[in-house]
Each structure stands twice: as C-alpha cells, then as structure tokens.
Amino acid sequence: xxxxxxxxxxxxxxxxxxxxxxxxxxxxxxxxxxxxxxxxxxxxxxxxxxxxxxxxxxxxxxxxxxxxxxxxxxxxxxxxxxxxxxxxxxxxxxxxxxxxxxxxxxxxxxxxxxxxxxxxxxxxxxxxxxxxxxxxxxxxxxxxxxxxxxxxxxxxxxxxxxxxxxxxxxxxxxxxxxxxxxxxxxxxxxxxxxxxxxxxxxxxxxxxxxxxxxxxxxxxxxxxxxxxxxxxxxxxxxxxxxxxxxxxxxxxxxxxxxxxxxxxxxxxxxxxxxxxxxxxxxxxxxxxxxxxxxxxxxxxxxxxxxxxxxxxxxxxxxxxxxxxxxxxxxxxxxxxxxxxxxxxxxxx
Numbered sequence: 001x002x003x004x005x006x007x008x009x010x011x012x013x014x015x016x017x018x019x020x021x022x023x024x025x026x027x028x029x030x031x032x033x034x035x036x037x038x039x040x041x042x043x044x045x046x047x048x049x050x051x052x053x054x055x056x057x058x059x060x061x062x063x064x065x066x067x068x069x070x071x072x073x074x075x076x077x078x079x080x081x082x083x084x085x086x087x088x089x090x091x092x093x094x095x096x097x098x099x100x101x102x103x104x105x106x107x108x109x110x111x112x113x114x115x116x117x118x119x120x121x122x123x124x125x126x127x128x129x130x131x132x133x134x135x136x137x138x139x140x141x142x143x144x145x146x147x148x149x150x151x152x153x154x155x156x157x158x159x160x161x162x163x164x165x166x167x168x169x170x171x172x173x174x175x176x177x178x179x180x181x182x183x184x185x186x187x188x189x190x191x192x193x194x195x196x197x198x199x200x201x202x203x204x205x206x207x208x209x210x211x212x213x214x215x216x217x218x219x220x221x222x223x224x225x226x227x228x229x230x231x232x233x234x235x236x237x238x239x240x241x242x243x244x245x246x247x248x249x250x251x252x253x254x255x256x257x258x259x260x261x262x263x264x265x266x267x268x269x270x271x272x273x274x275x276x277x278x279x280x281x282x283x284x285x286x287x288x289x290x291x292x293x294x295x296x297x298x299x300x301x302x303x304x305x306x307x308x309x310x311x312x313x314x315x316x317x318x319x320x321x322x323x324x325x326x327x328x329x330x331x332x333x334x335x336x337x338x339x340x341x342x343x344x345x346x347x348x
Contacts, residue, residue, distance in 0.1 A: 011048050013039035014218065015173060016227045020048065025207040028260075029214035031055050036212075038197075043221035045197045050170055050217050059215045077282070078245050079108030086293060087237055088189060092116060093158035096183065098142050099165045103132050110134075119157070121145045146178065156185040162192040164289075167216040173231045180232040184296050190234060192292045193242055195219045199288035208260045211288050220290060234294035242289040245282045 011020050018041025026033040027047065032055070034047045051059065093113070097105050097120040106118055110133035118135030121142050138145050142165075160179065169175045180190065195211040196202070197219035202209045211219065220228070222239065229236050 011037065013042060013044060014046055014171065015039065015044050015220075015224045016042040018042060020046070022048075027212050027214050029055065029059055031058055034214060039221075039224070042224040042227060043198060044224035045219040045221075047214070047217050051214055056215065075102060075104035076108050076111070079105045080112055081245065082291070083108060083112050086191060088159060088191075094155065094185075095119065095159045095161065096121070096157040097161045097163075098122075099168075100161070100163060105161060105163060106133055106135065119154075143175070146182065154183065157183055157188060158185050159189045159191065160184055162190065164193055166192055167194045167218050167220070170217055172218055173228060176228060176232045176234075180234060180296060186296055188296050189237075190232075190292075190294045190296075192294075193289050194292070196241065196288050196290045197221055199241065199286070201286060201288040209288060210260070212260055225290075225292065229294055232294075233297055235297040236292065236294050238291065238293040240291045241286060242291040243284055243286045244289075245284040 012018065013020055016039060018039045020037035020039055023036045023038055023045070026035050029051065034049070034051060036045055037048045038045045090113075092115045094117045095109060097109070097118070099122055100106065100120060101122050106120055109116055109118060118133060119137070120132075120135060121138045121140055123139055123141045138149070140148065160183065162179075166172045166176065176190075184190065195216060195218075197211075198221045202211070202219075225236060225239055228234075
C-alpha cells in the first residue's frame, strides 16, 4: 500500500517504504489516467494514487471475455513446460492456484502431476467449473476467500501458484504475508510471475511497454524481491526472466484489448490479417516478466497473521456476502468439489 511519510515529501514506496519519484508519463485507463512512480531505493514502479474500487470494477468489466477465455487450452503447453523446470518435489502435494480463470494451469498440473491434490480460487468460474479437472474450487475473489474460508478451516498447502497475480493487489506485501502465514505449509513453496520493470523490453519500449495496464498496480524490480520475500518469511530459490511460448491467436487477442493504445492497434491489425493457418502457431516471447520461486523459511516466519476470523464461516454457510465491493463482485457460493466433471458436494 502506498503511504505518506511525514519525514519525506510525497508518497512512500508500497514495497520498501523508500521515496518515490514521478515518471514523465501516466497510464491511461478506460475512465481516467493515473500517475506512475518509481522508487528511488528498490526501483519498483507503482500507480499513485491507485484506482478506486469503482474504477477497477469498470476496468475489469468483461475482462476475461476480452482476454479470449473462450479459447480453451491456449496456455496448457506453456504451463506444462514451466512446471517441468520448477524446483518442486515430485511426491504428492497439496496445491493452491490463485486467479487462473482459463483453467489452463490446472489442466497442466493435472496432466503432468495427476497425483497432486488441486484447489483453486477464481471468481469467474461459475460457468466453467464443470470443465475443470478434479479438485476443490471456490468462485470467489481471492481476498474474500481468505476472509471467508479462513486458515483454520483448510489444511496448509505445499505449493501456492500466483501466476500474473501479485501485480493486481493493492498491497502485495501484506497480501503475500497473510497468504503465506495463513495457508502455506511451513516448508511450502510459492511460485509467482509478475511484471519486471527492469526488463529490456521496458527499457526499449518505455511508455509503450505492453505490461502497462491500469489494473497492474505494481511493477516489480530485482531490488524489490528481497523486501517481498522478507515480509512473507520466504527464501528466494529462483528469480529468472520469464519467456512465454503462446499461440499467436492468444497473443494478438490479448494485445488488441489491453495495454497502451499503439500496442492495441498493432495487435488488432495483426489479429485481423494473420493467415488462419498461422493463428495456432506458437511464438516464444520475453514479455518483461519475472518467474519467482520461493520457499517458506521457518526461521523467518511472520508472527502476525493479519487474517480476520470472526464471522468467516457464517458468511461461507450463507453462500453470499457483501464486503464492500461493487455489486457485480459480491455474489459468492461455497467451494465446490469437482469430480469426474461434476460437483458432488459443497464445503460447509
């Protein structure tokens, strides 16, 4: 979260609390523009002020339809390749996947590690849940799931995947700390991908960098990762520039709907004029992202859980809650166990 320190002019970095300096351009959203700042200490970038809840709801309206989530299994092979390179144990693990609306990560895990136990949280799954592999799923916002389900009602997970996720959090430091202390096994792993604001593509493209989107509230640097890890009691195992191999149809569809206007125009032109025969060809691209693998470090575990407990199960049993988000984001149902493509029971 961005804070204001009386001892320094202007806002403080939401990651290391260092002094922020404003960049020469702002990020233009669907409603308004937002100033972009860089931390003088850790070099991370962030929006100041952040969009309010109503503006973010407007940005996310139709988000997954515009991403092309109707194109099934577009990223399964990419995720399978990524899984093959991760330093994770081979024995059966309890896995939690956050915010992976297409379900491709779940299918990749299921195909590569069928003995792993799957759980996932994604608010846009109400219609797609029967299409997912066997597992426990909650169609909720992740922050609401953390409050409603609560760490007392679930066993700790061995691995938590947060792919393209932390940059959307208004306070990634506190969020990750609460997630690790409340839901991760004492020697569990966190695997995350997020924008790298020190990437070569960022330096070459400047304000036209495709990662610049209003819904991305933070852009992480190499210098910001030690702060992120220390806050959550994690030890970094890998921090690598990420390369994604994805179908051209998927890349051009996402590019034509998100990011700076010139990127959208070029992507739309490519999408319209690419021969159909090339649409499903894959292309390996470095899109300016980090792959971060970290492990919980018992000697560094946080003491403060910062997770609300009272009333959590009462809301879950009712299946509906209103926690202050815009109405389109407040319809909840309890987690559903999917087996053989159908829901067989609900968690109480």
